[in-house]
Amino acid sequence: MSDPRQEPEDQGPMHMHQLITADGQRVEDELLEEFIADVDDETLLGLYRDMVAVRRIDREATALQRQGQLALWPPMLGQEASQVGSARALEADDFIFPTYRENGVAYCRGALFSQMMGVWRGNTNTGWDPYEINMATPQIIIGAQTLHAAGYAMGLGLEGKESLAIGYLGDGATSQGDVHEAMVFAASFQAPVIFFCQNNHWAISEPVGLQSSVPLAGRAPGYGIPSLQVDGNDVLAVLAATRWAAARARSGGGPSFIEAVTYRMGAHTTADDPTRYRGVTELEEWGAKDPIARLRTLLQGRGKLDAGAEAEIATTADTVGAELRQACISLPDPEPMSIFDNVYADSHAILERQRDHYERYLAGFFAAEQGLGTSSSSGAAGTKGASTMEGSRP
Amino acid sequence: MSQLTLTQSINAGLRRAMEDDPKVVLLGEDIGTLGGVFRVTDGLMKDFGSHRVIDTPLAESAIIGTAVGLAYRGFRPVCEIQFDGFIYPGFDQIVSQVAKLHVRTQGKVRMPLTIRVPFGGGIGSPEHHSESPEAYFVHTAGLRVVSPSNPQDAYTMVRQAIASDDPVLYFEPKRRYHAKGDVDLEADLGAAPALGSARVAAAGTDVTLVAYGAMLKTALDAASAAAEEGISIDVVDLRSLSPVDYVPLMESVRRTGRLVIAHEASQTLGLGAEIAATITERCFNYLETAPVRVTGFDVPYPPSKLEKHHLPDLDRILDGVDCALGRTNSRTGMED
Numbered sequence: 001m002s003d004p005r006q007e008p009e010d011q012g013p014m015h016m017h018q019l020i021t022a023d024g025q026r027v028e029d030e031l032l033e034e035f036i037a038d039v040d041d042e043t044l045l046g047l048y049r050d051m052v053a054v055r056r057i058d059r060e061a062t063a064l065q066r067q068g069q070l071a072l073w074p075p076m077l078g079q080e081a082s083q084v085g086s087a088r089a090l091e092a093d094d095f096i097f098p099t100y101r102e103n104g105v106a107y108c109r110g111a112l113f114s115q116m117m118g119v120w121r122g123n124t125n126t127g128w129d130p131y132e133i134n135m136a137t138p139q140i141i142i143g144a145q146t147l148h149a150a151g152y153a154m155g156l157g158l159e160g161k162e163s164l165a166i167g168y169l170g171d172g173a174t175s176q177g178d179v180h181e182a183m184v185f186a187a188s189f190q191a192p193v194i195f196f197c198q199n200n201h202w203a204i205s206e207p208v209g210l211q212s213s214v215p216l217a218g219r220a221p222g223y224g225i226p227s228l229q230v231d232g233n234d235v236l237a238v239l240a241a242t243r244w245a246a247a248r249a250r251s252g253g254g255p256s257f258i259e260a261v262t263y264r265m266g267a268h269t270t271a272d273d274p275t276r277y278r279g280v281t282e283l284e285e286w287g288a289k290d291p292i293a294r295l296r297t298l299l300q301g302r303g304k305l306d307a308g309a310e311a312e313i314a315t316t317a318d319t320v321g322a323e324l325r326q327a328c329i330s331l332p333d334p335e336p337m338s339i340f341d342n343v344y345a346d347s348h349a350i351l352e353r354q355r356d357h358y359e360r361y362l363a364g365f366f367a368a369e370q371g372l373g374t375s376s377s378s379g380a381a382g383t384k385g386a387s388t389m390e391g392s393r394p
Numbered sequence: 395m396s397q398l399t400l401t402q403s404i405n406a407g408l409r410r411a412m413e414d415d416p417k418v419v420l421l422g423e424d425i426g427t428l429g430g431v432f433r434v435t436d437g438l439m440k441d442f443g444s445h446r447v448i449d450t451p452l453a454e455s456a457i458i459g460t461a462v463g464l465a466y467r468g469f470r471p472v473c474e475i476q477f478d479g480f481i482y483p484g485f486d487q488i489v490s491q492v493a494k495l496h497v498r499t500q501g502k503v504r505m506p507l508t509i510r511v512p513f514g515g516g517i518g519s520p521e522h523h524s525e526s527p528e529a530y531f532v533h534t535a536g537l538r539v540v541s542p543s544n545p546q547d548a549y550t551m552v553r554q555a556i557a558s559d560d561p562v563l564y565f566e567p568k569r570r571y572h573a574k575g576d577v578d579l580e581a582d583l584g585a586a587p588a589l590g591s592a593r594v595a596a597a598g599t600d601v602t603l604v605a606y607g608a609m610l611k612t613a614l615d616a617a618s619a620a621a622e623e624g625i626s627i628d629v630v631d632l633r634s635l636s637p638v639d640y641v642p643l644m645e646s647v648r649r650t651g652r653l654v655i656a657h658e659a660s661q662t663l664g665l666g667a668e669i670a671a672t673i674t675e676r677c678f679n680y681l682e683t684a685p686v687r688v689t690g691f692d693v694p695y696p697p698s699k700l701e702k703h704h705l706p707d708l709d710r711i712l713d714g715v716d717c718a719l720g721r722t723n724s725r726t727g728m729e730d
Binding site for chain 2: 095097124125126129130131136137141144147148149150151152153154155156158159165177178181182184185188189341342343344345346348349350351
């Protein structure tokens with residue numbers, strides 16, 4: 001019996017669509033060409049600029065975590081093309097349901113750095129107002145958001161709207177029941193949804209071969225969902241593939257599945273140590289397929305990226321880094337009593353009682369500091385507090 | 395006033411909510427063409443169309459999870475979980491998503507889901523069809539949990555649950571589905587008792603007896619039987635399990651000094667445990683005896699031929715009342 005932890009050798013007849021090779025050559029793809037007919041060199045330069053900025057976000061945030069300014073960070077190094085290419089294929093009124101790693105998508109969507117950093121600094125569980133940028137907040141439960149995307153798209157269908165929902169997921173998520181249920185529902189109701197799977201080859205320490213013995217893109221057709229596999233380090237191909245799926249969704253064609261084959265060059269999160277489970281050979285192999293380097297080669301070959309343009313883009317990236325750092329370290333600590341906010345939309349008597357109690361308890365410390373202690377709290381502040389609030393004897 | 399069964403009352407409430415708000419959509423297994431296995435949604439697909447009464451594939455996590463997506467889009471989804479014991483595949487979506495999205499998004503995204511769950515035993519069903527899982531959801535911050543005991547409440551509370559901007563678990567007392575009662579279909583929601591309020595169902599002076607859902611009728615029957623022995627029981631219909639409305643409960647206990655809580659769900663960490671603890675904290679000096687729980691046992695729901703032993707009945711409740719009154723009862727001698 002073969003070891004399921006091996007990379008699947010036979011990836012089947014799946015064709016990986018590509019428009020820019022790893023060494024920066026533009027190649028034709030029969031299916032994808034029509035979806036990028038309007039993409040000129042200026043647009044390509046914009047995608048390059050986005051990817052450089054996203055890489056800089058990742059580097060700066062990783063540094064901020066190492067310096068104790070962030071509690072945690074999920075690196076997206078190596079996945080810039082998958083995130084930028086897919087995000088730039090969407091319209092403003094399309095709705096995105098991301099995982100926790102789609103900070104490159106959030107950047108393209110216009111999320112503020114302060115919003116992006118708040119989650120990873122431990123200030124808040126949300127990043128941004130989902131309705132401001134039409135993007136749900138980071139989802140940590142693996143695969144759960146694909147059902148939300150399917151449901152949102154069902155809603156669009158009920159309204160007869162032309163926009164779409166896109167659910168991001170990783171290779172690990174394809175083993176989750178929710179992802180399969182999402183595909184069942186999306187297919188049954190022909191919902192205008194895109195399942196955008198970044199196969200970055202690793203679910204923390206588990207290789208994709210443990211999740212599936214067939215290409216991930218091969219799963220969707222079993223649910224009646226058209227699917228394609230695309231070079232996830234090729235920003236142009238990812239843009240085209242996402243536009244292919246979006247066109248299907250907008251024209252009543254229902255759901256699509258995209259497997260963007262990429263690689264998580266960094267750790268799962270800053271708390272992870274990938275040297276325990278993977279070797280340098282693999283990193284070198286994927287380093288040679290870098291999404292930014294190949295577009296740089298292409299643009300340089302076309303004379304669109306001279307030293308001046310490179311310097312200008314580097315300056316922009318430096319600005320992004322500086323702004324992100326400043327936004328992060330300037331975030332005020334959340335107010336203690338905000339822990340009780342927004343648990344419910346309407347009032348909830350038991351929670352309000354707990355809030356009142358904790359407010360009194362905190363006030364006891366304040367009173368003690370001021371030398372204004374009361375019998376219920378000052379003497380034992382820090383050990384006992386104001387715990388007795390109940391009625392007196394009858 | 396109309397004479398309706400409890401199922402007809404929920405049906406009327408759903409119908410009214412759908413008429414009032416085009417964003418109300420129903421999702422569930424067999425709820426459309428069939429009208430639900432208990433016929434609660436009978437006729438609604440015919441009248442509102444298959445775009446608002448949606449027969450779903452058989453996947454509870456997806457029923458809840460797609461409802462989350464619909465709520466993101468501004469809909470008010472009403473999910474039917476066919477039986478209590480089938481809710482667990484949807485548990486993660488309820489606990490990790492439905493309950494937390496409002497707080498996660500700092501109030502930006504509302505989750506006005508209503509999740510209808512027929513619950514409880516006593517109907518001779520096979521395994522997984524008679525459970526009382528309400529405590530799991532009461533324990534989860536961000537959810538509201540209610541259970542009506544009679545047709546009028548069933549009608550009013552389902553409308554209130556749908557109108558609530560918070561997610562509401564609506565536990566339907568399936569054993570009482572066919573119970574009839576007067577229902578005022580024109581009742582003004584604004585004038586109705588709040589969704590989170592408890593109600594004194596029978597006034598008494600000697601013992602406070604708390605119940606909800608199907609157990610309420612058993613509690614009322616026990617109160618009638620006790621009255622024949624000259625014991626006056628104040629029966630409180632909890633109606634809302636999260637939050638529990640302690641105001642009438644404390645008022646009652648401060649008069650009676652004795653508390654009995656009855657429910658079908660298992661005892662450990664059930665509603666009875668929480669209510670006993672809270673009343674002890676807040677009314678300790680009024681209590682004459684320790685609060686008493688009369689509940690299902692801490693066993694998986696038994697086969698139907700044994701369920702009468704598991705479900706608290708009139709006699710077990712009266713035995714609990716004896717305990718609260720300090721009279722000889724089955725617990726006597728077991729204090730250690």
